[in-house]
Amino acid sequence: MDIVLRAALAFAFIFFLTRIVGRRELSSLEPFDLILLIVLGDLVQQGVTQSDYSVTGLILAAGTIAMMQAFVAYLNFRFKRVRVVLDGEPIVLIEDGRVLTRNVHRERLTRHELEEQARLSQIDSLDKVRWAVLETSGAISFIPKN
Amino acid sequence: MADQPDGIVLTRHRDLQGRQWHPWVRRALVCLVALVLLLALLGFVGQSTSTTTTDAAAATLAVNAPSAVRGGLLYQARFTVMAHQELQHATLVLNEGWIEGLTVNTIEPGPVNEASRNGDLALELGHLAAGAKYVLFMDYQVNPTTVGSRTLHLELDDGEQPVASLTRQLRIWP
Numbered sequence: 001m002d003i004v005l006r007a008a009l010a011f012a013f014i015f016f017l018t019r020i021v022g023r024r025e026l027s028s029l030e031p032f033d034l035i036l037l038i039v040l041g042d043l044v045q046q047g048v049t050q051s052d053y054s055v056t057g058l059i060l061a062a063g064t065i066a067m068m069q070a071f072v073a074y075l076n077f078r079f080k081r082v083r084v085v086l087d088g089e090p091i092v093l094i095e096d097g098r099v100l101t102r103n104v105h106r107e108r109l110t111r112h113e114l115e116e117q118a119r120l121s122q123i124d125s126l127d128k129v130r131w132a133v134l135e136t137s138g139a140i141s142f143i144p145k146n
Numbered sequence: 147m148a149d150q151p152d153g154i155v156l157t158r159h160r161d162l163q164g165r166q167w168h169p170w171v172r173r174a175l176v177c178l179v180a181l182v183l184l185l186a187l188l189g190f191v192g193q194s195t196s197t198t199t200t201d202a203a204a205a206t207l208a209v210n211a212p213s214a215v216r217g218g219l220l221y222q223a224r225f226t227v228m229a230h231q232e233l234q235h236a237t238l239v240l241n242e243g244w245i246e247g248l249t250v251n252t253i254e255p256g257p258v259n260e261a262s263r264n265g266d267l268a269l270e271l272g273h274l275a276a277g278a279k280y281v282l283f284m285d286y287q288v289n290p291t292t293v294g295s296r297t298l299h300l301e302l303d304d305g306e307q308p309v310a311s312l313t314r315q316l317r318i319w320p
Contacts (some may be wrong), residue, residue: 002291006320020175050218050290090153092160100160106169131151133159143151 003057006048007064014044015072019088022108087136094132097145107134118142191319192216202310204231205274207302214317217290220251225282225300229274233304236271238282239263241299243316247292251285268303293320 029037048061075082091103099111111126118126121142126132131143150156157163185191193212200207211223225238238257245267259270271280295318301311 016175017179020172020179022172052290089165090159091162092150092154092156095160103160103162106162131154133151133154 003049003052003060004064006050007061008068010044010048011065011068014040015086019086090136091134092131093134093140094126094129094142097127097129099126103134109134114140190214193219193221196314198312198314200310200312202230202302204304204309205229205233205236205302207300207310207312209300209312209314211314211316213315214319215288216319217288217292220285220287223284223286225284227271227274227280227282227302229276229278229280232276233274233309235303235305236274236280236309237303237305238269238271239301239303240267240269241297242266243296243298244284244300246296247289247318249287249289251287252283254283254285257282288318292318294318 049057072086076086077083091107093100093104093107093109093114099114104111104114114132115126117140118124118129118132123129123142123144128144129142130145131141133141133143135141150160154160158165192214193216195210195212197208197210199209206226206228208226208228209223210226212221215221223244227233227236227238229236242265253269257269258272259268261268261270269282271282274280296316298314298316299311300313302309
């Protein structure tokens with residue numbers, strides 16, 4: 001029983017952390033982030049399975065995390081208010097080439113990062129952006145001016 | 147002004163109406179996590195040691211061990227007996243809190259004899275001359291399923307005669 005509880009708690013805590021850390025921090029996977037991700041996975045595994053090396057333990061832990069994920073996905077799908085809490089909401093960063101400084105600062109973004117993301121979307125100047133939106137996934141979507 | 151993309155509500159997603167307080171919630175939650183880490187640095191969740199001592203006419207009894215540990219951790223308890231008088235059959239009597247849900251990896255030096263005394267663990271140390279000092283080490287590992295707070299009682303007997311006793315708490319975090 002305890003392994004199911006530990007897996008559920010680990011899922012809830014990691015979910016909680018990802019919500020409070022900030023979406024931008026989680027959307028990029030640079031080499032350091034990748035290493036952190038692996039280290040985090042190892043730490044979580046130790047806390048969940050501890051000294052249990054059994055296949056039963058694996059099934060219980062993985063099954064619990066899968067069920068929790070399915071449950072969260074269902075809540076997201078079924079309840080709009082819960083979706084706002086679990087996923088967050090998009091935020092407009094650029095409108096008609098004008099950077100909305102307050103919104104950008106709120107997400108701890110710099111103009112330099114915006115320009116970098118725009119270049120990745122084949123946009124060479126923020127002036128050419130009609131809309132830029134920080135999506136709930138942490139990605140920035142750019143809609144260029146016609 | 148450009149028409150907004152589908153799914154974007156300007157008052158909510160651009161002007162942030164009704165969302166002004168959201169960053170404060172996030173900051174508060176980050177502070178909450180930081181507080182937990184601070185408590186950990188202060189030893190609240192283990193495993194810094196503390197010493198409990200009791201003085202009696204015949205002997206002084208002391209225990210140095212963590213008062214908080216976590217599942218799976220290895221730790222050590224050190225029992226020190228300072229005999230003020232001769233003890234013919236010095237015996238440490240540990241209640242079940244010292245054993246239940248914990249794995250005892252080793253006891254050094256090995257006691258002369260081990261026995262159960264009304265459910266408690268009796269470790270016979272042998273003869274102690276007046277002025278003698280006896281140090282016993284018990285190395286533990288916390289079983290992963292063990293959680294909660296418990297009272298640890300320790301008694302030093304001379305044979306069946308209680309000489310000194312002490313009580314301390316152990317909190318086991320999951």
